[in-house]
Amino acid sequence: GRPQLRQLNNILVCSLCAGYLIDATRLTDCFHVFCKSCIVGHLQTVRPSRCPECGQELKLEEEGCLRQDRVLQDLVYKLVPGLRASEVHRRLDFSLELEKSLPLELATPVQIALSPRGGQRQIFLLLAMQATIGHVAGFLCDQHRLSATGTVDIYRRNTRLPAYWSLAELQKLRCRETDGQADWRDPIALTYVIADRDSAAARSSRDS
Numbered sequence: 001g002r003p004q005l006r007q008l009n010n011i012l013v014c015s016l017c018a019g020y021l022i023d024a025t026r027l028t029d030c031f032h033v034f035c036k037s038c039i040v041g042h043l044q045t046v047r048p049s050r051c052p053e054c055g056q057e058l059k060l061e062e063e064g065c066l067r068q069d070r071v072l073q074d075l076v077y078k079l080v081p082g083l084r085a086s087e088v089h090r091r092l093d094f095s096l097e098l099e100k101s102l103p104l105e106l107a108t109p110v111q112i113a114l115s116p117r118g119g120q121r122q123i124f125l126l127l128a129m130q131a132t133i134g135h136v137a138g139f140l141c142d143q144h145r146l147s148a149t150g151t152v153d154i155y156r157r158n159t160r161l162p163a164y165w166s167l168a169e170l171q172k173l174r175c176r177e178t179d180g181q182a183d184w185r186d187p188i189a190l191t192y193v194i195a196d197r198d199s200a201a202a203r204s205s206r207d208s
Contacts, residue, residue, distance in 0.1 A: 006077065011033075011072070012075070012076050012079065012080070014033075014034045014035040014208060015032075015034065015037050015052065015053050016034050016035065016038035016042060016052055017035060017038050019035070020076055020079075020080050020083055021033065021034070021035055021072065021073060021076045022035045022036070022037070022038035022073075022087055023035060023037065023068065023073065024036070024068065024069040024070075024073040024076065024163060025039050025040075025066050025067065025068055025069065025164075026067050026068075026069045026072075027039070027051055027058060027065065027066065028065055028066070028067055029051070029056055029058050029059060029065065030051045030053075030054050030056045031056075032051050032053040032054060033069055033072060034052070034068075036068070036164070037103070039052075039066065040066075040164050043058070043060065060162070065162075066162070066163070066164055083135045102184045106186075109126050109127060109128055109129070110126075110127060110128075110129055110167045110168075110171055110188065111124060111125065111126050111127075111185070111187040111188070112124070112125050112127065112136065112167070112187055112188045112189075112190055113184075113187040113188070113189045113190065114136070114140070114190050114191070114192060115189075115190075115191055115192075115194065116191065116193070116194070117155065117191045117193050123143075125139070126186060127167055128167070129166065129167050129168040129171065130166055130167075130168065131166065131167050132163060132165060132166050132167070133154050133161045133162065133163050133164070133165045133166075134163035134164065135149075136154055136190070137152040137153075137154055137163060137192075140152045141191055141193070144194055147195065150194065150195065151194075152192050152193070152194050152195075153192060153193045153195070154190055154191075154192050155189070155190065155191045155192065155193070156170065156189070156190055156191075161190075163184065167188070170188055171188070174188065
């Protein structure tokens with residue numbers, strides 16, 4: 001027969017908040033899964049960075065250390081009646097409250113200036129503060145029509161930015177670096193590097 005919900009709780013529940021998984025995010029070092037907001041908050045406050053479930057030290061500097069688990073999240077929504085609708089309403093309410101409570105510089109969309117590393121051409125985007133580096137990378141993948149194996153790394157100066165970072169976090173970082181003197185209306189300058197393993201393999205086979 002169909003398994004009861006409580007029998008599946010060990011894979012449907014986040015061990016950090018004890019609630020059902022929302023934006024299920026997997027640590028690629030040890031494969032444990034948490035709510036995205038829970039694990040990001042944990043990794044931003046705990047040093048050295050370790051999995052809160054098994055204690056394994058995490059290599060956050062490596063690409064893809066956090067991966068969204070859409071299959072598991074879809075399973076959670078299918079097995080927990082009303083959870084998806086509840087989360088949609090919660091996010092809408094949160095967004096409305098956020099717009100009312102944030103200072104103007106955080107409630108206002110942020111502009112970013114994107115250019116390829118070593119190149120001069122710039123793309124300007126106006127995005128919500130809640131947008132992440134992952135969203136920016138996804139936009140560039142679409143723009144350059146990359147294959148499924150294509151990746152885009154986003155940099156600020158010489159630092160590669162994690163996909164889960166939000167533009168609000170970048171704006172706050174810039175504010176701290178300049179002791180609050182930075183004009184939040186100025187675009188944040190970012191560079192990017194594209195790697196498409198399929199294209200590289202095709203070029204290699206043609207050259208050989």
